[in-house]
Amino acid sequence: MRRTMPMAMLAMLVAAHATASPQRAVPGAGWSRVPVLGTGGQQTFHRYCWECHGDGPDRPGTLALQVKYRGEVPARLDQRTDLTADFVIATVRHGISVMPSMRKTEIGDAELNAIAAYLARKR
Amino acid sequence: MRTPPGVSAEDFAAAIAAFQAVVGRDWVFTSDEDLEPYRDAYSILWSEPDERIASAAVAPLTAEEVQAVMRIANDKRIPIYPISTGKNLGYGGAAPVLSGSIVLDLKRMNRILEIDERSAYALVEPGVTYFDLYRAIQDRKLNLWIDCPDPGWGSVIGNALDYGGGYTHSSYRNHFDAHCGMEVVLADGEVLRTGMGALPGARTWQQNKYGYGPFVDGLFKQSSLGVVTKMGIWLYPAPEAYAAGVIGVPRKADINALVDVINYLENTVTMQGMPVFASPFLPLGFAVPLPPGMPSSDASVVEQEAYAARTNTPFWTVTVSYYGPPEVVKAQWEYTKKKASAIPGASFSGGDVIAMPPKPEDLTGMLSKSPFGIPALSIFSIGARSEHSDPTEGHITCSPIIPRTGEGITEAYELIQKTAQRLELPVTVLTPPIGCWARTFVILVMMAVSHDPEKNKRTRTGFRELIKILADHGYGEYRTAPAFQDDVMATYSFNNHALLRFHEAVKDAIDPNGILSAGRYGVWPRHLREKKS
Numbered sequence: 209m210r211r212t213m214p215m216a217m218l219a220m221l222v223a224a225h226a227t228a229s230p231q232r233a234v235p236g237a238g239w240s241r242v243p244v245l246g247t248g249g250q251q252t253f254h255r256y257c258w259e260c261h262g263d264g265p266d267r268p269g270t271l272a273l274q275v276k277y278r279g280e281v282p283a284r285l286d287q288r289t290d291l292t293a294d295f296v297i298a299t300v301r302h303g304i305s306v307m308p309s310m311r312k313t314e315i316g317d318a319e320l321n322a323i324a325a326y327l328a329r330k331r
Numbered sequence: 332m333r334t335p336p337g338v339s340a341e342d343f344a345a346a347i348a349a350f351q352a353v354v355g356r357d358w359v360f361t362s363d364e365d366l367e368p369y370r371d372a373y374s375i376l377w378s379e380p381d382e383r384i385a386s387a388a389v390a391p392l393t394a395e396e397v398q399a400v401m402r403i404a405n406d407k408r409i410p411i412y413p414i415s416t417g418k419n420l421g422y423g424g425a426a427p428v429l430s431g432s433i434v435l436d437l438k439r440m441n442r443i444l445e446i447d448e449r450s451a452y453a454l455v456e457p458g459v460t461y462f463d464l465y466r467a468i469q470d471r472k473l474n475l476w477i478d479c480p481d482p483g484w485g486s487v488i489g490n491a492l493d494y495g496g497g498y499t500h501s502s503y504r505n506h507f508d509a510h511c512g513m514e515v516v517l518a519d520g521e522v523l524r525t526g527m528g529a530l531p532g533a534r535t536w537q538q539n540k541y542g543y544g545p546f547v548d549g550l551f552k553q554s555s556l557g558v559v560t561k562m563g564i565w566l567y568p569a570p571e572a573y574a575a576g577v578i579g580v581p582r583k584a585d586i587n588a589l590v591d592v593i594n595y596l597e598n599t600v601t602m603q604g605m606p607v608f609a610s611p612f613l614p615l616g617f618a619v620p621l622p623p624g625m626p627s628s629d630a631s632v633v634e635q636e637a638y639a640a641r642t643n644t645p646f647w648t649v650t651v652s653y654y655g656p657p658e659v660v661k662a663q664w665e666y667t668k669k670k671a672s673a674i675p676g677a678s679f680s681g682g683d684v685i686a687m688p689p690k691p692e693d694l695t696g697m698l699s700k701s702p703f704g705i706p707a708l709s710i711f712s713i714g715a716r717s718e719h720s721d722p723t724e725g726h727i728t729c730s731p732i733i734p735r736t737g738e739g740i741t742e743a744y745e746l747i748q749k750t751a752q753r754l755e756l757p758v759t760v761l762t763p764p765i766g767c768w769a770r771t772f773v774i775l776v777m778m779a780v781s782h783d784p785e786k787n788k789r790t791r792t793g794f795r796e797l798i799k800i801l802a803d804h805g806y807g808e809y810r811t812a813p814a815f816q817d818d819v820m821a822t823y824s825f826n827n828h829a830l831l832r833f834h835e836a837v838k839d840a841i842d843p844n845g846i847l848s849a850g851r852y853g854v855w856p857r858h859l860r861e862k863k864s
């Protein structure tokens with residue numbers, strides 16, 4: 209049997225089924241749990257993307273990007289400055305790895321454009 | 332343009348135009364680009380000729396529009412595949428079972444029609460997600476909890492119809508059991524309400540699921556007989572407190588007595604949370620670096636027990652949890668300890684009573700908030716890129732139901748481990764026995780999906796063999812991906828497949844043109860059965 213699953217995932221899996229076990233982990237410093245809702249693109253980003261790409265130890269998208277880029281670019285999408293709107297739209301409609309594709313009934317074109325423009329904004 | 336099997340281009344075009352007239356042009360999708368997200372993102376047939384692909388998608392806004400769509404489809408013999416939120420990942424996603432079907436995408440029907448705090452239920456449409464229902468309850472400051480599965484973006488209706496399970500109180504975490512009252516559109520566009528809902532102006536549709544006469548709701552579970560457009564779901568009065576404690580036992584065979592104790596506690600509702608079993612010696616589909624000196628899961632029981640004794644590690648643990656008033660929760664944990672003390676060497680830890688609602692610090696470090704009825708997506712860390720694993724393209728899951736006994740666990744694990752090793756299955760996760768339903772365990776054998784057809788082909792071959800071997804030992808799957816739905820149905824074969832023949836008879840009677848969810852869970856309409864044989 210393949211043996212590749214890391215400790216973090218074991219924790220995840222067991223946590224998925226056990227969670228509030230008596231030995232709870234120590235809080236990670238500086239994680240902001242509740243997103244501050246802005247308007248337009250930011251708000252839409254928070255509504256649709258934050259659960260995976262937000263800030264915190266339990267965001268699969270952020271964790272995956274942290275490992276992928278090793279700090280070369282921020283793991284949080286809303287802190288990136290290298291994203292293009294086209295790339296964001298293509299990824300949302302096609303999915304990538306365990307992130308599935310999103311249909312127009314889930315995120316409409318107008319909302320997706322707003323998210324893409326927000327993430328592609330240059331600061 | 333792809334057309335549904337057996338449907339002429341003219342009929343298809345006419346149906347599309349008729350659908351557009353019903354739902355509006357923006358909500359009928361036919362281009363490759365628009366249909367791409369209707370592929371099953373976790374398909375084990377990715378980009379192969381047999382991949383299940385929709386020929387179009389139609390997204391109505393109301394039950395009346397669903398009726399109109401079904402009338403057109405029935406008239407033109409167009410195969411239709413309804414989805415609610417279409418996030419059934421690992422079990423088919425948004426894609427139809429019969430390639431070329433038109434997906435009836437109910438995501439836009441996302442109204443929460445009613446939340447009743449006093450009677451603790453909600454009445455929802457198919458597009459309502461766990462996130463939506465949770466937020467609505469929070470916004471209105473209602474004293475209610477929901478029970479959700481790990482992925483919070485799923486549909487309350489879709490998950491219940493596919494026999495999904497959650498994590499909180501035993502009376503709520505079997506989602507189909509917790510539904511009460513449905514509205515269903517049949518293949519010919521007729522609409523019916525089940526239970527008390529058949530009484531016009533019923534006052535108790537969401538309180539009494541059985542109504543009058545035969546109980547038909549089960550016909551719409553994992554079925555192809557109707558489009559569910561409304562469903563009641565029972566909610567949980569927010570508990571005052573929660574506690575979780577851990578029982579440990581020293582020897583391998585102690586699992587037999589331990590499961591019996593847990594069953595007693597659960598069946599007497601002395602314990603309400605989902606029991607979570609674990610053992611460092613379980614043959615998990617993955618390796619955590621073993622602590623120095625720890626024997627592997629293949630080592631002899633003597634070696635393992637010696638290690639457990641030497642390091643003071645319980646061979647098995649089970650986390651038990653309680654929801655209720657603080658004094659009751661406390662007493663239940665005390666009683667649990669007394670009951671489990673009959674097992675020689677049993678040890679206990681935890682059991683602190685936590686006041687509800689949970690404070691941020693109660694949630695800190697919890698990777699899944701489901702036991703507190705809070706939806707999230709953190710579970711998707713499984714299969715995502717991490718420090719130790721490459722990202723996968725998702726997974727499929729073999730999900731055998733096993734007896735709720737210690738002997739059952741031991742036998743099933745030995746069989747699964749041996750078979751998976753022999754077949755070299757790409758098992759990435761083999762869960763401990765999950766007790767989301769009160770009378771059985773389910774084990775999830777998760778296998779990575781790839782975009783390499785050769786790898787997927789090997790996985791499919793092995794998966795099929797695993798299904799048969801498990802069935803030969805009396806373990807049946809409760810749910811599976813479309814690629815294997817016929818295989819699993821074939822194992823439920825008592826008396827020359829009497830159950831399947833019954834399903835087919837009902838299918839032919841209710842949906843004589845065989846247009847709804849053809850092939851789902853191995854039930855094919857007559858015209859396609861004849862073609863297959």
Ligand SMILES: Cc1cc2nc3c(=O)[nH]c(=O)nc-3n(C[C@H](O)[C@H](O)[C@H](O)COP(=O)(O)OP(=O)(O)OC[C@H]3O[C@@H](n4cnc5c(N)ncnc54)[C@H](O)[C@@H]3O)c2cc1C
Nearest residue numbers: 415416417418419420480481485486489490495496558559
């Ligand atoms: C990492 C991971 C973890 C998971 N954890 C869990 C878990 O904890 N518990 C669990 O139960 N599942 C789990 N799943 C499986 C799955 O993701 C969920 O069950 C999910 O809720 C199903 O998707 P959905 O709610 O969008 O249903 P849908 O995809 O909308 O529906 C499922 C199927 O039911 C039928 N259907 C849906 N709506 C209707 C309707 N209105 N009328 C007629 N037929 C209909 C269709 O055939 C549809 O394909 C997990 C999956 C993954 C990938």
